[in-house]
Amino acid sequence: MESVSRAVIVRSSRVTGLTMDVIAELVAELGPLWASQRLRRLTGRPRIRAVGAGARYRLVFVDRLLATLVHLRHGVTHDVLACWFGVDRSTVTRAIGEIRPLLAQRGCRVEPGAQLRSLGEVIEYLGVSGRTAIIDATEVRVRRPAAGTDSRDRYVSGKSKQNAIKALIITDEEGHLLFAGALRPGSCPDITQARDAGLVTLLHQASGLTILADAGYQGLGAQTGGQVITPPHRKFKKNPPAWWEESFSRHRRAHASRRIRVEHGIAHLKNWRALARHHGRRELLDEIVPAVAGLVAAGQASAPPAVAAG
Template identity: 35%
Template sequence: MHPRTGLPHAALAELYGTARSTISRAIGEAEGIRLRIDGAETQVRRPKAGQPGRRAFVSGKRKQNTIKTTTVSDGQDRLLWSGANRPGRMHDQTAARTEGIAEQFRLHPVVKAEVDEGYRGLANAFPDQVSAPPKKPKDDAPPGEHYAWQEMRRRQSSARICVEHTNPELRQ
């Protein structure tokens, strides 16, 4: 709430019914956290026939009617934010840009995040802030490149696993 609104600590304390020092401590703890961003798809009932936008809910990945929710967690499996609910057909990166997440990286250059391949464009736009898995080498690349790619992917996946753990909590 503090980075998004810019409200002073005292105003946030009043808003949440707590002491200003508690807000200041929480904001201090949040600085330096490397965020994990991911999109979670939840199956939904198919909209009624004849309704506008009926096809928008069909996910290309799951071939089902879904709603996609963007989730943000920290490195300790704690869900920090869940929102940007969009029809399943919308790409993860489009939902992040539409919801203003990309703008937050522009406004707060110290914020860092780990993302999956669905956010590669976000990682290209903010290379010092957003880390995405490396691109797969071509089939004719030397075996050493394939091994290095697998190792880099494994490391990046290990860093992102906590957001994958928060997604089932969201569905429950």
């Protein structure tokens, strides 16, 4: 790819969703990993030609990274990227297949030198830093499984009535992403997803944490010693007293205003077209969700702090 076109992609954050500084960090971090991965692949089998012989790659590492970022950000097809970068479609497909796992392994950066790659690391970080976290789930629409597939209806969401895969999202009180993963079919309840991810066990091993959640997680508070805080229950189903209804509404609004930041974090994720609706294989979301979450977290960590209005 011509250096002029590459510079245009890097300079415009609208194309990749990232600033030049974040892209430079990705190149410095993932470049050696990609090179070592390629060397292992070349030396891991019997060869006739020496390592390094043959034609040079037409799609260098930087272009492979940019193609993957554009694909995740805008959902651009491999055919279009192949025309854009002047290579064959199979080259783009292979490049994205190499870069995407490296992005997924990065985790969410919360501060320089600190990457959170698993739910256990998130809980440990919250325990050390003393921060309050917010938990929620978001759904990514996927293609319906083929007719005759076992458990075909498992992906039908009870909320959206569409085929979807549900991801567990954790942010801090400012909406900065800490974790995205623990994927489950769309029919899985939010509280079951959190239990299956091991959240209850991890909170038993920690103490003094505060995690805000919506009504879909009611019941986790009793199981975690009050560390998961959910909206109050409605005690009166019919004809509640006016004073109680006012108090109930006030507490629910106060709780919702505290946990609204997780919705902002989910919105940042959905700005990446790969998570707005997934048209590929469902298995790829195991890589796409943490990869996009890591990119969003990197962008949030590099953004200048907001200045409060005076």
